[in-house]
Amino acid sequence: MTYKETLDYLFNALPMFQRVGATAFKKDLSNTIQLCTHLGNPERKFQAVHVAGTNGKGSTSHAICAVLMEAGYNVGLYTSPHLKSFTERIKVNGQEISEDDVVNFVSINQDFLEKVKPSFFEMTVGMAFWYFAKKGVDIAVVEVGMGGRFDSTNVIHPKLCVITNIGWDHMQFLGNTLTQIAGEKGGIIKQGVPVVISQKQDEIKEVFINLAKEKSAPIFFAEEEYEVKPSTNFSTDLRNYTIRKGAFSYSVSMDLLGVYQGRNLPGILKSCEVLRTLGYNIKDSHIKSGLMQIGRLTGLKGRWQVLAQSPLVVCDTGHNEDGIQLLMDQINNTSHEKLIMVLGMVNDKDVSKVMSLLPKTAYYFFCQANIPRALEAATLAEKAFEMGLKGEIEKDVNVAIEKAKKKAGPKDMIFIGGSTFVVAEIKDL
Structure with a gap:
């Protein structure tokens, strides 16, 4: 073979x-x-x-x-x-x-x-x-x-x-x-x-x-x-x-x-x-x-990895309640104007607990990794909308990232994460 x-x-x-x-x-x-x-x-x-x-x-x-x-x-x-x-x-x-x-x-x-x-x-x-x-x-x-x-x-x-x-x-x-x-x-x-x-x-x-x-x-x-x-x-x-x-x-x-x-x-x-x-x-x-x-x-990748500046683009593989809380703390202490998040999760996580930690002032692109275990982007978005988050659905991770870049100004921040498998699909990782 x-x-x-x-x-x-x-x-x-x-x-x-x-x-x-x-x-x-x-x-x-x-x-x-x-x-x-x-x-x-x-x-x-x-x-x-x-x-x-x-x-x-x-x-x-x-x-x-x-x-x-x-x-x-x-x-x-x-x-x-x-x-x-x-x-x-x-x-x-x-x-x-x-x-x-x-x-x-x-x-x-x-x-x-x-x-x-x-x-x-x-x-x-x-x-x-x-x-x-x-x-x-x-x-x-x-x-x-x-x-x-x-x-x-x-x-x-x-x-x-x-x-x-x-x-x-x-x-x-x-x-x-x-x-x-x-x-x-x-x-x-x-x-x-x-x-x-x-x-x-x-x-x-x-x-x-x-x-x-x-x-x-x-x-x-x-x-x-x-x-x-x-x-x-x-x-x-x-x-x-x-x-x-x-x-x-x-x-x-x-x-x-x-x-x-x-x-x-x-x-x-x-x-x-x-x-x-x-x-x-x-x-x-x-x-x-x-x-x-x-x-x-x-060769470690995907831990608060800075992919670009102006706008600042960061990815991280943190995906559970504790991990997301720590990431939110760092995002809040990172200089930026608007926050745009490209977010996907897997279907066996407690989505509601993670969602409760996410900022309502951010704009979201809900995506899904190309694996059977991924949570459908539409399902993720539905749960997010119920909790007052705003954004849109774009299943493809890299298309979602490109849309986020077009929406972002030079002083904004784009965060990509929610799942190891979303980070894994980033073209420029």
């Missing part, structure tokens, strides 16, 4: 949660275990950092990867979903897996895949671990897809676990309370493996303490150790932060411009500190240089 034929096979033959939703989700690790066994247990052939959470786990994973790369390690990175290309999911030292390797993996294992019928995500996890073992990575940063306890990535035994934030998302799978969701995310905590909790959330702190105690896992609440304050001085390329730890104070800069990245920083910094205690040679200079070039080193 060609690469295109291979992708068509994977997308069509194996259920893919990002495209079809609930039917692809399975609370069971048996398929992943079978696949890893078939592959010779590649997950045992490299060290790993395992990163879970509702918001921030992707940025945190890329940041830790960038620091480890600057420290001279051969670093694997597994993240999901991809934005433009399937190969974005699996990287070594910032380089995506080759199309030939994707074809080769499927060709070698096709009979097994057709027999066991793993989900698209289970297959991708197996491919990532196979590739990391093949490339002889020193360490891999592995982002959880959804939840933690039953996520396919949870077959690894990492050196460090990181949990970024717990919020309302995927409740139909993870539970209807933050305590239940935290219990699922905390399912990545392993026997004796240190765990860093990025944000201190009082209502669920005990969940993590109890899980760590059961596993005799050292636990660190990063926000209790690191105080992070964003600086008012930042360029168009970097955002500066003042870090205070005990009596010490210093500054770091990130090339990720979202103010919400300040919430991820304590966990990132504490993770680097714990990795040092585990024998990794990570110097302060590696942390500072890594954080300044996360995008360049790892």
